[in-house]
Amino acid sequence: MSAVIDDHGHEGHAHGPAKGLMRWVLTTNHKDIGTLYLWFSFCMFLLGGSFAMVIRAELFQPGLQIVEPAFFNQMTTMHGLVMVFGAVMPAFVGLANWMIPLMIGAPDMALPRMNNFSFWLLPAAFLLLVSTLFTPGGGPNFGWTFYAPLSTTYAPESVTYFIFAIHLMGISSIMGAINVVATILNLRAPGMTLMKMPLFVWTWLITAFLLIAVMPVLAGCVTMMLMDIHFHTSFFSAAGGGDPVLFQHVFWFFGHPEVYIMILPAFGAVSSIIPAFSRKPLFGYTSMVYATASIAFLSFIVWAHHMFVVGIPLVGELFFMYATMLIAVPTGVKVFNWVSTMWQGELTFETPMLFAVAFVILFTIGGFSGLMLAIAPADFQYQDTYFVVAHFHYVLVPGAIFGIFASAYYWLPKWTGHMYDETLGKLHFWLSFIGMNMAFFPMHFVGLAGMPRRVPDYNLQFADFNMVSSIGAFTFGATQIFFLFIVIKTIRGGPPAPAKPWDGAEGLEWTVPSPAPYHTFVTPPEVK
Amino acid sequence: MATHEHYYVPAQSKWPIIATVGMFITMYGLGTWFIDMKAGRESHGPIFFAIGGLIVAYIMFGWFGTVIKESRAGLYSAQMDRSFRWGMSWFIFSEVMFFVAFFGALFYVRNITGPALGGEGPKGIAHMLWPNFQYVWPLLHTPDPTLFPPPKEIIDPWHLPLINTVLLVSSSVTVTIAHHALKKGHRGALKLWLALTVLLGLAFLMLQAMEYHEAYTELGLTLGSGIYGATFFMLTGFHGAHVTIGTIILFVMLMRILRGHFDAEHQFGFEAASWYWHFVDVVWVGLFVFVYVL
Ligand code: HEM
Ligand SMILES: [Cu+2]
Numbered sequence: 001m002s003a004v005i006d007d008h009g010h011e012g013h014a015h016g017p018a019k020g021l022m023r024w025v026l027t028t029n030h031k032d033i034g035t036l037y038l039w040f041s042f043c044m045f046l047l048g049g050s051f052a053m054v055i056r057a058e059l060f061q062p063g064l065q066i067v068e069p070a071f072f073n074q075m076t077t078m079h080g081l082v083m084v085f086g087a088v089m090p091a092f093v094g095l096a097n098w099m100i101p102l103m104i105g106a107p108d109m110a111l112p113r114m115n116n117f118s119f120w121l122l123p124a125a126f127l128l129l130v131s132t133l134f135t136p137g138g139g140p141n142f143g144w145t146f147y148a149p150l151s152t153t154y155a156p157e158s159v160t161y162f163i164f165a166i167h168l169m170g171i172s173s174i175m176g177a178i179n180v181v182a183t184i185l186n187l188r189a190p191g192m193t194l195m196k197m198p199l200f201v202w203t204w205l206i207t208a209f210l211l212i213a214v215m216p217v218l219a220g221c222v223t224m225m226l227m228d229i230h231f232h233t234s235f236f237s238a239a240g241g242g243d244p245v246l247f248q249h250v251f252w253f254f255g256h257p258e259v260y261i262m263i264l265p266a267f268g269a270v271s272s273i274i275p276a277f278s279r280k281p282l283f284g285y286t287s288m289v290y291a292t293a294s295i296a297f298l299s300f301i302v303w304a305h306h307m308f309v310v311g312i313p314l315v316g317e318l319f320f321m322y323a324t325m326l327i328a329v330p331t332g333v334k335v336f337n338w339v340s341t342m343w344q345g346e347l348t349f350e351t352p353m354l355f356a357v358a359f360v361i362l363f364t365i366g367g368f369s370g371l372m373l374a375i376a377p378a379d380f381q382y383q384d385t386y387f388v389v390a391h392f393h394y395v396l397v398p399g400a401i402f403g404i405f406a407s408a409y410y411w412l413p414k415w416t417g418h419m420y421d422e423t424l425g426k427l428h429f430w431l432s433f434i435g436m437n438m439a440f441f442p443m444h445f446v447g448l449a450g451m452p453r454r455v456p457d458y459n460l461q462f463a464d465f466n467m468v469s470s471i472g473a474f475t476f477g478a479t480q481i482f483f484l485f486i487v488i489k490t491i492r493g494g495p496p497a498p499a500k501p502w503d504g505a506e507g508l509e510w511t512v513p514s515p516a517p518y519h520t521f522v523t524p525p526e527v528k
Numbered sequence: 529m530a531t532h533e534h535y536y537v538p539a540q541s542k543w544p545i546i547a548t549v550g551m552f553i554t555m556y557g558l559g560t561w562f563i564d565m566k567a568g569r570e571s572h573g574p575i576f577f578a579i580g581g582l583i584v585a586y587i588m589f590g591w592f593g594t595v596i597k598e599s600r601a602g603l604y605s606a607q608m609d610r611s612f613r614w615g616m617s618w619f620i621f622s623e624v625m626f627f628v629a630f631f632g633a634l635f636y637v638r639n640i641t642g643p644a645l646g647g648e649g650p651k652g653i654a655h656m657l658w659p660n661f662q663y664v665w666p667l668l669h670t671p672d673p674t675l676f677p678p679p680k681e682i683i684d685p686w687h688l689p690l691i692n693t694v695l696l697v698s699s700s701v702t703v704t705i706a707h708h709a710l711k712k713g714h715r716g717a718l719k720l721w722l723a724l725t726v727l728l729g730l731a732f733l734m735l736q737a738m739e740y741h742e743a744y745t746e747l748g749l750t751l752g753s754g755i756y757g758a759t760f761f762m763l764t765g766f767h768g769a770h771v772t773i774g775t776i777i778l779f780v781m782l783m784r785i786l787r788g789h790f791d792a793e794h795q796f797g798f799e800a801a802s803w804y805w806h807f808v809d810v811v812w813v814g815l816f817v818f819v820y821v822l
Contacts, residue, residue, distance in 0.1 A: 220629025232752035240676035
């Protein structure tokens with residue numbers, strides 16, 4: 001009984017993958033598309049990473065050595081944009097594509113052709129964005145938050161391409177998210193009730209909702225910019241009755257949910273990995289689901305914590321301060337549950353678990369610095385310093401990125417049919433762990449001491465910590481090339497992986513052989 | 529759920545990649561065109577834009593055509609139908625959020641920016657920027673009238689916009705009547721009411737065009753006439769674009785119905801079109817109240 005009915009005749013019967021390059025260009029298979037997303041994301045990770053290397057090289061010592069300040073600004077901007085929209089988000093969409101159908105027992109994603117479209121729009125968007133670096137006026141230089149009027153009145157010409165690139169990314173994200181929602185709500189195997197879904201599926205369902213809710217707002221935001229730049233509107237110009245602060249409200253209404261878009265799927269993955277290596281079921285499944293939902297809800301009403309110093313009214317400061325702190329409650333529930341899952345478990349520390357445990361510890365540090373920033377009067381001091389940079393790198397690198405690494409090691413056997421080299425994996429972990437802490441921990445100190453962010457040069461007093469940061473960053477950066485090597489090695493060979501390589505792992509994805517056949521769950525499994 | 533066994537997973541498809549190329553060329557062309565226009569240069573942008581637009585139009589025919597063919601070949605199951613329904617509902621939700629951004633901007637400038645620039649409240653210190661500015665909405669005086677010459681007058685809501693409201697609200701009714709006719713299998717009534725809906729949509733667009741013409745030529749109400757004009761044209765303009773798309777979709781549905789498509793069980797395409805149309809209608813009611821009347 002086949003779920004694949006092919007009426008077109010081309011390709012005969014679509015049971016195995018097609019041959020050659022066109023397999024990847026024309027594919028509608030969720031595993032192919034997942035793979036494409038993951039590779040694309042890794043390329044962007046290296047590209048965004050190389051921009052970061054330029055930044056850290058310039059900041060290695062005080063004074064201007066390597067790049068012009070104007071180019072430095074383009075680097076910080078592009079680093080942020082490429083990492084957020086090119087590396088982190090697509091990696092999670094790739095994981096969603098690979099794993100959600102396998103986890104809920106679906107034959108594929110609900111809308112397979114649109115799935116392909118969502119993916120291919122991304123390379124197009126980044127071609128448009130990154131190519132602006134080579135134009136005479138240079139690429140975007142106004143920071144990844146592109147505040148008006150820096151990004152309108154005073155922007156380089158390339159801002160227009162930037163706007164259209166954001167539109168393409170937005171269309172891609174919205175279609176991808178719609179696909180995820182339709183798949184989860186409609187393609188679950190019989191018996192797979194909502195409250196039986198793995199948490200990765202739950203967190204992605206909620207992430208997809210966030211994406212559909214806020215990507216259009218970002219589209220509206222850049223559209224207003226486009227109009228201000230080219231059609232003489234005054235959305236962000238007070239001379240016409242508009243307001244630059246309006247820009248920040250619209251941007252952060254998107255921006256804060258966006259940071260949860262980048263972390264919720266990692267929460268989900270870690271919630272599968274920790275039980276697997278603790279050989280215990282996840283502690284507090286139901287509370288995890290509700291915590292995720294509350295985080296998503298709260299993420300809509302905290303955006304102005306990015307704007308404490310623009311002059312919002314006192315009640316606004318207070319409201320956004322307390323609302324932000326409230327997020328620490330569901331976040332704390334999650335951390336508590338992960339720790340309780342490990343409590344008295346039979347722990348082993350294979351690479352996925354190492355990344356997952358580091359995730360729990362280091363993400364929590366990022367959460368704590370977030371709480372410090374959430375205190376409005378304290379934020380008056382911290383805002384726009386390296387302390388903020390330290391905060392968001394602690395939630396994004398050992399948070400989102402470690403979550404992705406943990407997932408990659410956890411599911412690589414399922415994807416490739418080979419076990420990765422455990423020694424090399426551990427080495428990758430420790431080098432990343434040391435490099436990343438060395439790069440970002442000192443930023444707390446220089447930040448508290450007043451070093452502003454987004455500067456190519458700085459006061460002599462910050463020199464030592466910055467040099468440490470740079471060395472850590474280079475270590476972290478180089479280590480990722482090593483990760484590439486590990487992955488390629490695993491794809492090309494290695495001990496064959498059993499269907500379920502982790503004895504404590506649970507879920508439908510481990511009931512299919514490794515590597516997962518091209519089509520799985522053509523007939524849905526029965527879930528008890 | 530036996531329907532699982534027939535979930536249709538299409539084989540490879542060429543449409544998405546052509547669509548991507550088309551979109552890329554369109555966006556590149558449009559961007560280049562705008563940039564060159566601003567710099568006062570010759571531009572190859574419009575050509576790229578046109579080529580990209582043609583490609584996009586081509587794939588719309590091709591891709592939707594394929595889907596229609598597959599659907600009529602009976603490849604889709606009830607479960608597939610639900611996927612489409614979820615897809616369309618969430619797409620409309622994303623559209624709603626797009627408008628939310630612009631409505632939000634409108635409320636913000638009216639209730640916060642405007643009063644502050646006029647000297648009210650704790651941020652009233654902004655008044656020292658343009659001490660002669662007095663804040664009254666609709667904004668017939670902008671803070672800097674040389675940069676943003678204000679409109680002489682605004683559109684009177686009780687003429688064209690009121691007629692447009694009647695047109696659009698009744699078109700929502702007619703499309704619903706058409707839907708009921710479809711369910712009961714009254715093809716004649718279906719064609720009639722659907723055609724009427726399309727006509728109402730067209731009439732709306734014509735009046736909207738007249739209104740814009742009047743705004744630009746007689747009232748001095750333009751995109752550049754301060755934040756009133758900016759929000760007015762962005763909200764009504766994007767709404768108008770959605771009415772245009774909705775009218776085209778309904779027209780396509782009419783053509784399909786004339787060819788005998790859809791019956792009481794298979795009518796998702798039609799329903800999606802009508803959902804979209806209701807959404808456009810609801811946005812208009814919001815516009816009429818918050819942009820024109822209040
Ligand atoms: C307990 C949870 C969190 C709290 C209380 C919190 C709080 C804050 C606050 C108050 C700021 C503004 C600082 C300033 O600009 O002065 C901030 C910035 C930021 N946060 Fe968080 N945060 C939390 C979690 C996260 C997570 C999970 C992520 C992403 C995965 C994240 C990413 C960011 C980013 C990217 C910025 C900087 C944006 C920029 O200005 O470029 N935060 N956070
Ligand atoms: Cu935030």
